[in-house]
Amino acid sequence: MDFSIARPEIMILCMACIILVIDAFLPARLRIMTYALVQVTLVAAFLLALSQFGDYPEPIISFGGNYVLDDLAVTSKLFIYAFSFFAFTYARDYIQARQFARSEYYLLGLFAVLGMSIMVSANTFLTIYLGLELLSLALYGMVAMDKQSSVSSEAAMKYFVLGSLASGLLLYGISIFYGLTGSIQMTAIHQALQTQQGWVPIVGLIFVLAGLIFKFGAVPFHMWVPDVYQGASTPTTLFIASAPKVAAFAITLRVLVDALPQLSIEWEHMLIVISILSMGMGNLMAIAQTNLKRMLAYSSIAHIGYTLLGVLAGPNSNDGYSAAMFYIVTYVLVAAGAFAIIAIMSRDGIEFDKLADYRGLNARNPWLAFMMLILLFSMAGVPPTVGFVAKLGLLQALMQADLAWLAVLALVFALIGAYYYLRVVMLMYFEEPLESEANVPIIMSSDTLIIISINGAAALILGLLPSFFIDMCRLSVG
Numbered sequence: 411m412d413f414s415i416a417r418p419e420i421m422i423l424c425m426a427c428i429i430l431v432i433d434a435f436l437p438a439r440l441r442i443m444t445y446a447l448v449q450v451t452l453v454a455a456f457l458l459a460l461s462q463f464g465d466y467p468e469p470i471i472s473f474g475g476n477y478v479l480d481d482l483a484v485t486s487k488l489f490i491y492a493f494s495f496f497a498f499t500y501a502r503d504y505i506q507a508r509q510f511a512r513s514e515y516y517l518l519g520l521f522a523v524l525g526m527s528i529m530v531s532a533n534t535f536l537t538i539y540l541g542l543e544l545l546s547l548a549l550y551g552m553v554a555m556d557k558q559s560s561v562s563s564e565a566a567m568k569y570f571v572l573g574s575l576a577s578g579l580l581l582y583g584i585s586i587f588y589g590l591t592g593s594i595q596m597t598a599i600h601q602a603l604q605t606q607q608g609w610v611p612i613v614g615l616i617f618v619l620a621g622l623i624f625k626f627g628a629v630p631f632h633m634w635v636p637d638v639y640q641g642a643s644t645p646t647t648l649f650i651a652s653a654p655k656v657a658a659f660a661i662t663l664r665v666l667v668d669a670l671p672q673l674s675i676e677w678e679h680m681l682i683v684i685s686i687l688s689m690g691m692g693n694l695m696a697i698a699q700t701n702l703k704r705m706l707a708y709s710s711i712a713h714i715g716y717t718l719l720g721v722l723a724g725p726n727s728n729d730g731y732s733a734a735m736f737y738i739v740t741y742v743l744v745a746a747g748a749f750a751i752i753a754i755m756s757r758d759g760i761e762f763d764k765l766a767d768y769r770g771l772n773a774r775n776p777w778l779a780f781m782m783l784i785l786l787f788s789m790a791g792v793p794p795t796v797g798f799v800a801k802l803g804l805l806q807a808l809m810q811a812d813l814a815w816l817a818v819l820a821l822v823f824a825l826i827g828a829y830y831y832l833r834v835v836m837l838m839y840f841e842e843p844l845e846s847e848a849n850v851p852i853i854m855s856s857d858t859l860i861i862i863s864i865n866g867a868a869a870l871i872l873g874l875l876p877s878f879f880i881d882m883c884r885l886s887v888g
Contacts, residue, residue, distance in 0.1 A: 522653075639704065659735065666721065
């Protein structure tokens with residue numbers, strides 16, 4: 411058993427336990443140490459994962475077949491640690507200003523990162539489930555942190571109930587495959603299904619895919635997304651919208667490609683329906699929103715639909731899976747920045763998440779408005795941002811897979827989606843600020859200003875020079 415291949419997970423677990431004990435003895439004025447230690451842990455985990463980055467012609471399997479190290483696992487971990495670091499940086503000012511859950515947010519977030527790390531390196535359904543539940547339980551607690559907010563409590567209850575239902579569906583699907591194959595290991599299920607015929611594996615696929623799609627927040631298991639995004643505190647929404655999306659993509663790819671390639675025709679048909687419904691409902695429902703967080707929630711549903719296009723193109727395209735990874739990472743990069751700006755704008759216990767709150771933002775803070783413009787343009791797929799490159803890569807993968815009609819449909823939905831992004835830009839640049847906000851300064855710490863500037867600049871620079879980023883997202887799957 412080679413423990414060295416799990417160095418990032420072992421280090422995160424040890425540090426999470428140590429920080430938990432240290433935090434219990436820290437006075438209130440020194441609680442910032444918890445934040446610092448968590449960030450140091452993420453940096454160390456990133457460096458450990460970076461030392462593992464490279465080509466894996468053959469996956470390394472350890473821990474009795476439960477753990478695998480390959481391109482997908484290492485690449486996903488690097489992005490998970492990086493996005494979590496940014497999310498905690500953005501959250502610090504918000505949490506300090508409100509004096510709530512100053513340590514719990516970071517500690518629960520660190521345990522969520524551990525769950526995501528376990529998920530993306532899982533080689534059995536049991537390991538996937540353990541990582542998924544560790545992530546989910548941490549997120550339930552993070553959503554419910556603002557105990558003074560009834561909206562937050564309601565969102566947490568909805569998330570918990572629906573999440574428990576999704577976990578039950580996933581477990582039932584796992585039990586079907588265990589009954590059919592006598593194993594929960596990916597390779598063993600793959601080999602056993604080569605001799606299995608009939609409808610029973612398809613039923614198992616439906617239940618497993620339902621549990622995974624819920625974690626993605628795609629239609630028809632999207633009901634929790636707008637309520638949780640709006641009800642949770644903005645730092646929690648930012649975290650949910652970032653690293654967990656990468657982890658959900660990784661386990662979906664691992665289950666469908668590593669364990670169930672014999673059912674590729676069936677899951678491709680399912681993903682086509684899910685993708686079309688997600689792109690359509692996400693973009694159309696976003697147009698009707700007056701709350702920016704709800705608008706971005708429906709936008710995330712649409713972007714998950716686009717990501718799944720790459721997954722279903724993968725079996726018949728050279729770069730489908732890599733295009734999907736590049737797209738989900740690109741989306742998370744810009745979505746994190748957009749939610750960060752909402753957190754920066756919020757003050758005095760009020761979430762500045764209405765579209766009207768962003769009227770005349772350019773007059774109040776031109777730099778912040780410009781960053782928001784770049785991020786929204788990237789979500790819309792406007793050149794030369796990285797979002798345009800990501801959408802172009804997906805469309806090319808669909809064309810290679812002889813799914814030109816689906817590429818045309820995705821392009822139509824992208825044009826529809828551009829409307830609600832440009833509406834926010836219009837409010838920021840062509841409307842006057844609200845009288846009550848016109849002379850109120852927008853205050854942020856210097857490191858938050860630096861990080862949001864890097865975030866916005868990355869969306870532009872990676873669109874102009876995407877080669878390195880594309881190579882980093884290139885996967886060897888299946």
